[in-house]
Amino acid sequence: MSIAIRRRVQLAVLLGPVSLFLAVFFLGPLAIMMVTSFLAPGLYGGVEWTFYPHNFGRILGFADPMFEDFDPVYIAIFLRSVKIAALTVLAALIVCYPAAFCIARLSERWKNFCLFLITLPFFTSLIVRLFVWVLILRQTGLVNEMLLSTGMIARPLDLIYTDGAIILGMVYVFIPFMFMPVYASVEKLDWTLVRASLDLGAGPIRTFWRIILPLTAPGIVGGAIIVFIPALGNFVVPAILGGAKVMMLGNLIEQQFLAARNWPFGSALAMMVMSVMLVLLLVYVFASSRRGADAALNR
Amino acid sequence: MKIAQTLFRGGLVAYTSLFFAFIYIPLVVIAVYSFNSNPVNMMTWTGFTTEWYAQVLGFKTTVSENALYIESTGQLLQAVWNSLIIATSTTLIATVFGTAIAIGLYRFDFLGQRFYRVIMFMPMLMPDIVLGIALLIFFVNSGIHLGLTTIIIGQCTFLISYVFIVVSARLAGMDRTLENASADLGADEWTTFRRVVLPQLLPGIVGGALLAFIISMDDLVITYFIAGVDVTTLPMFIFAMLRRGIKPEINAIAVMMLTFSFVVASLGLYLRSRQK
Helix, strand or coil: CCHHHHHHHHHHHHHHHHHHHHHHHHHHHHHHHHHHCCEEECECECEEEEECCHHHHHHHCCCCCCCCCCCCHHHHHHHHHHHHHHHHHHHHHHHHHHHHHHHHCCCHHHHHHHHHHHHHHHHCCHHHHHHHHHHHHCCCCHHHHHHHHCCCCCCCCCCCCCHHHHHHHHHHHHHHHHHHHHHHHHHHCCHHHHHHHHHCCCCHHHHHHHHHHHHHHHHHHHHHHHHHHHHHCCCHHHHHHCCCCCCCHHHHHHHHHHCCCCHHHHHHHHHHHHHHHHHHHHHHHHHHHHHHHHHHHHC | CHHHHHHHHHHHHHHHHHHHHHHHHHHHHHHHHCCECCCCCCCCCCCECCHHHHHHCCCCCCCCHHHCCCCCHHHHHHHHHHHHHHHHHHHHHHHHHHHHHHHHHHHCCCCCHHHHHHHHHHHHHCCHHHHHHHHHHHHHHCCCCCCHHHHHHHHHHHHHHHHHHHHHHHHHCCCHHHHHHHHHCCCCHHHHHHHHHHHHHHHHHHHHHHHHHHHHHHCCHHHHHHCCCCCCCHHHHHHHHHHHCCCHHHHHHHHHHHHHHHHHHHHHHHHHHHHC
């Protein structure tokens, strides 16, 4: 056997079965979901095999021949999910960014220990970490009990089942996602540039805006994207900390599948979540490849 | 200027301490209160007890019936057992597949390689609810009965990516001169792979497998959609408990899970740090 043929056989053995597996069980389901989002919902659940583009129109609030007149409820849920996800990103950044600077300047030993402490929760059960916040925030939870016993409040506060509780829960579980990329770029920060800026008379605030922030921007953008994507379609956090009051995209999708049994509409909603993800990734890939080109030119 | 700088440093250290407090204090709180004997108001301390743990583990307790909601520990053990079966199978499959892709993409040049690499990141970045419902539609349409098999297949689709990334990172850091040396000294390709490449790659493979196992044990969303009616995993069990109402036993289960994953993760991370 010639070497070329042998290598080709090796490659086929290595990649063949996996490619088949992923084509059937990953790309296949996504393709079927895409098709389903353009089909008509059956009257008693299930789908009818006719082309039906109204699922997407319904999300945007347009009238739908089967269900309702103009109703912006779904677009409101979509926008609200975007808002909550954006606030989560912002809050996670505020939590992680200063800490990254502090940890980046520690000695090697302490640095590794701190990174270990930050990644450790990632390996523990997500649902357990969320449950902890139920115990802390609910009516008879830790915060309310403490405030009541000190007499600072007369009645328990509504902490759980609010947008704030959802954001808090998401920040808590997504901290490692935000911290790691931010930390990677903070650690690489060239402090001589910061010193130069200060020596040349720029104040600390100006140095921050003009030097530190732009240089750490790649990490911030990276962290923002990998927090935003799972936050947007999240359904576990709102289900546990948002109760029935706060509906997000994830809960709406779940409802279409397990309660309303309108699979085409649910698929259309999932397509929206997926397209947001793809757009964000494309923007990121494009921006980082341009930055790579810039860096190459400057060299 | 000097004073301002010191103040700033102090502020930063204080902020970072708060940061770690934010991460860990809730976990400490739940651990402490899991020993609270108050059956109604879990956050009001009335005394120390280990009854909840005893109850969860199936020992005889004096806890009154209406403070409980697991009829038998059998349900819980069944959920744990299901999770273990699923995690073991998916880890095996995902590790073999993920490693194969990593080696294939690293060792060979072929058309569409970059595209393949990008595709491999997709399952990991895909929002889990999207993948969950896509798999649900697919399985229902193809007439496959929802259950353990569908969960295992479904989890593998994204776990392969995780293993692939961990093993790829290891491959990228490997010393290729050793392979050349082995070939120069007369070893054939298979021997070189077995005796030189594989031992170097092993920490990456083990790391990827551990990660896959932990993520599989913890996966809720995708499993939730494709589990069907007969099978419950541990995260699904807890999720269902949380939706029904919160009672002290769940505290004990949570703390046991935390302890278990802390021990496993610490061990894994410690082994990895020693390797460097």
